[in-house]
Amino acid sequence: xxxxxQTPKFQVLKTGQSMTLQCAQDMNHNSMYWYRQDPGMGLRLxxxxxxxxxxxxxxxxxxxxxxxxxxxxxxxxxESAAPSQTSVYFCASSxxxxxxEAFFGQGTRLTVV
Amino acid sequence: xxxxxxxxxxxxxxxxxxxxxxxxYENTAFDYFPWYQQFPGKGPALLIAIRPDVSEKKEGRFTIxxxxxxxxxxxxxxxxxxxxxxxxxxxxxxxxxxxxxxxGSGTQLTVLP
Numbered sequence: 001x002x003x004x005x006q007t008p009k010f011q012v013l014k015t016g017q018s019m020t021l022q023c024a025q026d027m028n029h030n031s032m033y034w035y036r037q038d039p040g041m042g043l044r045l046x047x048x049x050x051x052x053x054x055x056x057x058x059x060x061x062x063x064x065x066x067x068x069x070x071x072x073x074x075x076x077x078x079e080s081a082a083p084s085q086t087s088v089y090f091c092a093s094s095x096x097x098x099x100x101e102a103f104f105g106q107g108t109r110l111t112v113v
Numbered sequence: 114x115x116x117x118x119x120x121x122x123x124x125x126x127x128x129x130x131x132x133x134x135x136x137x138y139e140n141t142a143f144d145y146f147p148w149y150q151q152f153p154g155k156g157p158a159l160l161i162a163i164r165p166d167v168s169e170k171k172e173g174r175f176t177i178x179x180x181x182x183x184x185x186x187x188x189x190x191x192x193x194x195x196x197x198x199x200x201x202x203x204x205x206x207x208x209x210x211x212x213x214x215x216x217g218s219g220t221q222l223t224v225l226p
Contacts, residue, residue, distance in 0.1 A: 004156075031212060040122070042202055042216035043157070058213065090156050094212040101147065102212050104156030 002026055004105035006091050012111045013081045021076040021108050023091030031094045032074035033058075033102065034066060036087040043090060049074055081112045116140050117205050119217025127225050132190040134220045136203035139184065143205035147214070148177065148188050151200045160201070161188070193224045 007022045025032065030051045035043040035058075045058030049068040063085060065077045074093075078085060088109050094102040119136045126132050138146075147162035163170045163177040163186065170177045176189040190197055203217040 033213070035214075035216075040218055042117075042119070042218045043214070044216070045213055048213055059215075092156075100212060101159045101162065102214060104149075104158065106154075106156050 004091055004093055004103050006089075006105035006108050008108060009106065010109050012113060013078075014113055015082060017081050018077065018079050019081065019110075020078075021089055021091075021110075022073070023075065023105060024073045025091075025093040025103070026072065027093060027095075027103065028071070029093035029095050029103075030071070031096065032068065033092040033094075034064070034074070034076045035090045035092065035104075036060065037090060037107070038087050046076065046089075078110075081110075083112045086110060086112045116215050117203060117217045119203050119220060121220060122218070123221045123223070125223045125225065126193050128193065128195060130193050130224075132188075132193045132197070132222055132224070134188045134201055134203070134222070135185065136187065136217050137183075137185045138205050138215075140205070140207075140215075141184070142207050143215075144208050145206045145212070146177070146179065146186050147204050147206075148175075149202045149204060149216075151202065151219075157202060190222075193222075195224045195226050198222055198224050 004025045033048040034046040037043045047066040049055045052071045088107045091105045092102045148160045149157035150160045151157040174191045179186045201220045204214040
């Protein structure tokens, strides 16, 4: 039982390049999320998907797009990477209702040069 | 706009001591307050969580104290151990179809042997 799996684990991009971060969960969760983690700022929500077929903006959506491919998979795309997008990206998933927790992947460390 | 403020930024305690981390929130609609523990190179993992209908929750050496009127909550780690050395994040969310977490900025805890 892998939980939440993110690929790749590390990536270096040049300014202006594009890439897609992949996330898959095997816990049959309805909701999935993308966060970015920056020093001194905690984790900030980029986009989330409450259920298959829906996506919504979080706190810091600019420069990103997402796709909820199916119930298991939720991808994050950077169309034209900028140095300000250098960060550690975490995908998470959760069930619905009271008492459900969010489970996080191991993260993708992205550097934009 | 940081809706959850966390302090201190870093904390050093001796083995066997008590570690205390504090958080304050602004949005009175928040109704779920988890604490996450993160080790280097790993994703955050749920440590303990509380809802506003109780003032305290204890799990082993970890206790959350919650003060609804002051809009504050804190994590106490009793008998702190070197293995507790990690970054701790408080968070808050509104119960709904998705568990969108608003995180504090994090506290780096070092427990000296």
